[in-house]
Amino acid sequence: MASYYSQEVHGPYHMINIGRLELAEGGVIENCELAVATRGTLNADKSNAILIPTWYSGTSKIMEQVYVGPDHALDPSKYFIVIVNQIGNGLSTSPHNIGGTLGGPNFPKVRISDDVRAQHRLLTEFFGITSLALVVGGSMGAQQTYEWAVRYPDMVKRAAPLAGTACNTEHDFLFTETLEEGITTDPGFRDGRYGTAVDVAVGLRRHAEMWTVMGWSTEFFRLNRHQALGxxxxDAFVEGFMVPYFAPMDPNNLLAMAWKWQRGDVSLHTGGDKAAALGRIKAKVFVMPFSTDMFFPPSDCLAEQALIPNSAFRPITTVDGHLGLFGTDADAIAQVDLNLRELLALPA
Incomplete structure (x- = not known):
């Protein structure tokens, strides 16, 4: 059986070493490797590149499966699509695969800004890309999308943050804290020095149960959407879908991403002034929250959208909550595609 973090499960992707990455928190990853999946062909003037960053627990595979293809706005026959796995997600450099003294619980603290700087180096030095037709990502991918638009305003022509915010809220910070505690309070976690994920099965199960409560929505269960999914x-949904989803994942990887998620904040560029940070964006932006999302509710996203020049608020109607990002609601993905086609048709 193939290991969970493998080409067999999540490929195809390429490992690209971008070299020494100095981190915002003061640490260093000497040989930072990014797992990169590409679809389509870069055109002669390199103007058709689209970047997709990944979300918490997700890899490039689900982005390809749900959002990329000839029937989607992100069509490889038109665009060169680069999906970059975030640092810590298990495919790119992560606690479980870095080895040496930085392995496991000793993995350095990585911020959203570190991912984006790493991706910028990848795109400019390895692909020769200096302009992005679109950056689009969901959840933590939305956090990276905002960071891209604020940090590199001249490079990003269009941006589409899905189900995520530019500055994480205190409320969401606390949500994420409970997810972390679900894992770390398992005696088998042993301060991050467990043998395998199996040793932390109880903690990963609690983690999955909390994701079930917060990741979907009250409407999802009231309307028996879990039955529509088989x-x-x-209880059967928890046992058959949510627990198996998280069970093979490395706990330290999840915790590295959760720490990063909690601290996503573009206002760090402007001394804590969110309006000033979002005011730097030059891209055309469609802000697309999911209507029943309890992690990143539409009201939080609307408050930010109001601060972004050349932006529009395009909420996605779905009862599937935050995890509608998984593609469980075909109509929600159709709405995303409709918005992305409109955004891509706007002049850069």
Whole structure:
């Protein structure tokens, strides 16, 4: 059986070493490797590049499966699509694969800004890309999308943050804290020095149960959406879908991403002034929250959108909550595609 973090499960992707990455928190990754999946062909003037960053627990594979293809706005026959796995997600340099003294619980603290600087180096030095037709990502991918638009305003022509915010809220910070505690309070976690994910099965199960409560929505269960997905009861959904999803994941990888998620904040560029940071954006922006999202509710996203020049608020209607990002609601993905086609048609 193939290991979870492998080409067999999540490929195809290429490992690209971008060299020494100095981190915002003061640490260093000497040989930072990014797992990169590409679709389509870069045109002669390199103007058709689209960047997709990944979300918490996700890899390039789900982005390809749900959002990329000839029937989607992100069509490889038109665009060169680069999907970069975030640092810590298990494919790129992460706690479980870095080895040496930085492995496991000793992995350095990585911020959203570190991912974006790493991606910028990848695009400019390895692909020769200096202009992005679009940056689009969901959840933590939305955090990276905002960071891109604020940090590199002249490079990003269009941006589409899905189900995520530019500055994480205190409320969401606390949500994420409970996810972390679900893992770390398992005695098998041993301060991050466990043998394998199996040793932390109880903690990963608690983590999955909390994701079930917060990741979907009350409407999802009231309307028996879990039955439409093939599970007779909520318990069966937890046992058959949510627990198996998280069970093979490395706990230290999840915690590295959670720490980063909690501290996503573009206002760090402007001394804590969110309006000033978002005011730097030159891209055309469609802000697309999911209507029943309890992590990144539409009201939080609307408050930020109001501060962004050349932006529009395009909420996605779905009862599937935050995890509608998984593609469980075909109509929600159709709405995303409709918005992305409109955004891509706007002049840069």
């Amino acid at each position: 599970f007779a009861s909520a």
